[in-house]
Amino acid sequence: MIRRFLNKNILLALALGACLPWQAQAASYPSKPITFVVPFGAGSATDQLARALGQGITEETGDVVIIENKPGASAMIGASTVARAEADGYHVLITTNTSQAANPHLYKKLSYDPVKDFEPVTLLGTGGQIMVVNPSSPAKTVEEFIALAKKQPGKMTFGSGSSSSRVAGELFQQMAGIQILHVPYKSNPAAITDVLGGQVDMMMADMATGLPQVQSGKLRALGVTMLTPSALAPNVPTIDKAGVPGYEMGYWFGAYVPARTPAAVVDKLHDLLVKAETHAAATRFYTQTGTHPVVSTPKELLAFQKAETEKWGVIIRKAGIQPE
Structure with a gap:
């Protein structure tokens, strides 16, 4: 009985001792x-x-x-x-x-x-995200982009540097009934660089990456992925209203x-x-x-x-x- 009592208290003391360093660390965090x-x-x-x-x-x-x-x-x-x-x-x-x-x-x-x-x-x-193309693109609207893609299935491209960007592009082509080739990048800024250079036809970019390029005139915005227009780009229609009903990302x-x-x-x-x-x-x-x-x-x-x-x-x- 005494041995059991001692063993139990030793284990309790060890457990409490093990907690003390973490308690001390939490108290001083961040140090x-x-x-x-x-x-x-x-x-x-x-x-x-x-x-x-x-x-x-x-x-x-x-x-x-x-x-x-x-x-x-x-x-x-x-x-x-x-x-x-x-x-x-x-x-x-x-x-x-x-x-x-x-x-x-x-x-x-x-x-x-x-x-x-x-x-x-x-x-x-x-x-939300914004659909962007190079200003030299013949597509000035979502509908025009879809029409171009339908004329040359599998030849036009879209870039992405995140799953959000990629899935937005994949969902767009699926709902629009077109075939465009996905080009992966390590990050969205790298993908944007190739849209700027004309190597990639389109990208669904996050606002932080794409909007400054639109505002500076270096890229053209065709639509936003939300169901309501962005206050930062009020003249850019939603993709849902611009040619792909029900689209949202x-x-x-x-x-x-x-x-x-x-x-x-x-x-x-x-x-x-x-x-x-x-x-x-x-x-x-x-x-x-x-x-x-x-x-x-x-x-x-x-x-x-x-x-x-x-x-x-x-x-x-x-x-x-x-x-x-």
Whole structure:
């Protein structure tokens, strides 16, 4: 009996002792620079948002936030980097539905598990896309683009640097009844470069990447992917009204840390990100890109991600995309 009592108390003491380092770490978090891992290239919408939020956290805490771009493989490289990182809250995946909801339906095998390998922190925003072509394109409207594609099936191209961009293009061709060739890129800015150069005929770009090129006259906008016009481009019709009834596509941003990150650290990071959304740099990003700022609890993000994974599966199957 005495031995059992002692053993039980020794085990309890060991368990409590094991918790103390994490409690101490959570109390002092952050005590060193946080790294935001962005699974897309510099200049992408996700990169712009990460930098804006990082600036907000720096203003709040005085600590530098490092931005580490890990583009490629449809966000798998960046997601895998965070999945394998130490679970201490200092490596944060600033990502989109590409890595967390769409990829499971686009690839037969992933280098990470979108649910089991991460602790969700918070939603960060939602947005829409814009259909752009080179100004030299004969297509001045969505209907004219569809007519051109029907005259030369399989010869026209569209570029993408994310699953959101790719699925938007695939769904467009499926609903419009055309055949256009998909050209993949590591990130949306890289795809935009080839649309600017005339190597690619069309792209469904996120507003942060595509709209500045439209506003400067370097690209022509044919439509937006939302069901309502964008306040930033009120003269650009919705694709739904411009020739493809029922067409709609959007995307979302979220923050994740490695699985088994202590809940107290997740909570502190959550509060930092929520506050960062209200700082000037983030407010500028949301305003200038037409992105809607959104926050959530970790549990709400997990439930949202599950629903989005099912939704993207339906969209991808409807678009006829076969897993690679």
